[in-house]
Amino acid sequence: MDVNAKAQFGDYQNEIYFDGLFGVLPALPLSPSDLEERGQAALAPSVRSYVAGGAGDETTQRANTAAFERYGLVPRMMVGAARRDLTVDLFGLTLPSPLLLAPVGVIGLCAQDGHGDLATARAAARTGVPMIASTLSVDPMEDVAAGFGDTPGFFQLYTPTDRALAESLVHRAEAAGFKAIVVTLDTWITGWRPRDLATGNFPQLRGHCLANYTSDPVFRARLANPPEADPRAAVLEWTQVFGNPLTWDDLPWLRSITELPIVLKGICHPEDVRRAKDGGADAVYCSNHGGRQANGGLPALAALPGVVEAADGLPVLFDSGVRTGADVVKALALGATAVAVGRPYAYGLALGGTDGIVHVLRSILAEADLIMAVDGYPTIADLRAEGALRRL
Numbered sequence: 001m002d003v004n005a006k007a008q009f010g011d012y013q014n015e016i017y018f019d020g021l022f023g024v025l026p027a028l029p030l031s032p033s034d035l036e037e038r039g040q041a042a043l044a045p046s047v048r049s050y051v052a053g054g055a056g057d058e059t060t061q062r063a064n065t066a067a068f069e070r071y072g073l074v075p076r077m078m079v080g081a082a083r084r085d086l087t088v089d090l091f092g093l094t095l096p097s098p099l100l101l102a103p104v105g106v107i108g109l110c111a112q113d114g115h116g117d118l119a120t121a122r123a124a125a126r127t128g129v130p131m132i133a134s135t136l137s138v139d140p141m142e143d144v145a146a147g148f149g150d151t152p153g154f155f156q157l158y159t160p161t162d163r164a165l166a167e168s169l170v171h172r173a174e175a176a177g178f179k180a181i182v183v184t185l186d187t188w189i190t191g192w193r194p195r196d197l198a199t200g201n202f203p204q205l206r207g208h209c210l211a212n213y214t215s216d217p218v219f220r221a222r223l224a225n226p227p228e229a230d231p232r233a234a235v236l237e238w239t240q241v242f243g244n245p246l247t248w249d250d251l252p253w254l255r256s257i258t259e260l261p262i263v264l265k266g267i268c269h270p271e272d273v274r275r276a277k278d279g280g281a282d283a284v285y286c287s288n289h290g291g292r293q294a295n296g297g298l299p300a301l302a303a304l305p306g307v308v309e310a311a312d313g314l315p316v317l318f319d320s321g322v323r324t325g326a327d328v329v330k331a332l333a334l335g336a337t338a339v340a341v342g343r344p345y346a347y348g349l350a351l352g353g354t355d356g357i358v359h360v361l362r363s364i365l366a367e368a369d370l371i372m373a374v375d376g377y378p379t380i381a382d383l384r385a386e387g388a389l390r391r392l
Contacts, residue, residue: 008084009097009365010373028352028359032323032344035360039347046201047109051346053195056295064291064321067299071330072392073383076376084372085379086365090315090338091180091261091282093152097365098332098380101131101357102290102319102340103156103182106203108138110349115139119349121147123357127365132156132182132340135169136209145176152179156265159183159254160241167257168218174260181258182285182317186266188243191293204238207231213238251279263317268303270310283315283337290320290342301331308335325367332380333389 054061155173227234261282300320348360
């Protein structure tokens with residue numbers, strides 16, 4: 001049974017228990033630690049370092065996950081939480097849950113068939129969980145969007161230095177049916193990543209995950225020969241255009257090139273939230289890139305309350321360190337509008353393709369739903385009530 005807007009997400013455990021009556025045990029892990037261990041083992045070493053690794057000694061990456069342990073939900077009894085409503089409104093869309101699939105730049109390589117972007121799109125279609133599709137994909141964005149079915153999808157933009165190329169990518173995303181543009185601000189240059197450095201591995205320099213560039217007419221026009229004929233030249237050209245250190249002066253231009261909602265990703269400072277709001281951003285995305293870009297920084301969850309306060313009603317998306325349904329509940333209680341998960345679904349993909357991602361998403365949603373049921377919070381608004389969440 002696939003997840004849909006009318007389902008109680010916690011019903012997933014009933015399916016597992018009933019299967020157990022007939023001797024059918026889950027083929028995929030149910031605990032985050034088992035998922036991580038088995039998922040990493042299923043990945044090629046070069047991909048594993050990229051997915052699992054963080055910046056520096058990975059202190060910030062670990063701090064992202066540990067930050068959730070510093071908060072606890074206060075149980076409330078006799079409130080009649082037999083039915084829960086996890087729907088959220090975002091950009092005029094009503095989503096069945098607050099969960100999102102975070103952009104993962106090598107998700108295409110995490111699938112056994114090398115087409116993980118397409119597998120993720122199919123998982124989005126089956127679960128109703130929107131995919132934020134990365135600019136760095138194995139398959140062109142049009143093919144990815146075609147797999148969404150009735151589930152909306154968002155396009156994550158690494159803004160190139162060539163504005164014409166940036167505009168082409170955005171306009172292609174519009175034409176393909178994406179519902180928002182998520183502009184990543186913290187990856188115009190790659191951070192110090194010892195695991196990747198130790199394996200001498202940077203997938204894009206090997207020509208991987210560049211389909212959105214090599215299929216783009218503006219990018220192709222920059223090349224002396226088609227990328228199919230001279231892939232090394234295409235990679236070299238990509239290195240010249242990939243990273244644009246955007247400033248606030250660029251925001252009016254970004255706002256002018258699309259009518260789609262614009263989400264600024266990587267916002268953790270309240271003053272940046274206010275500037276984003278004043279500049280016409282439709283949402284901010286509180287994230288430190290899962291600890292992959294800069295070590296020694298604040299856990300994203302610690303920044304979330306200040307971001308929400310400064311947003312003053314502007315939608316706030318969140319990721320970094322999300323591993324469980326309990327993490328989702330706590331981020332929602334701190335004011336996040338929607339919560340994105342990254343590494344766990346990459347491991348699910350590595351283990352079971354589309355089915356593996358669906359299992360991971362359903363497991364996270366089931367736990368979130370059951371926590372809300374047991375602790376007496378029928379709606380997301382109830383989670384945000386004063387006193388619902390306490391710092392330990």
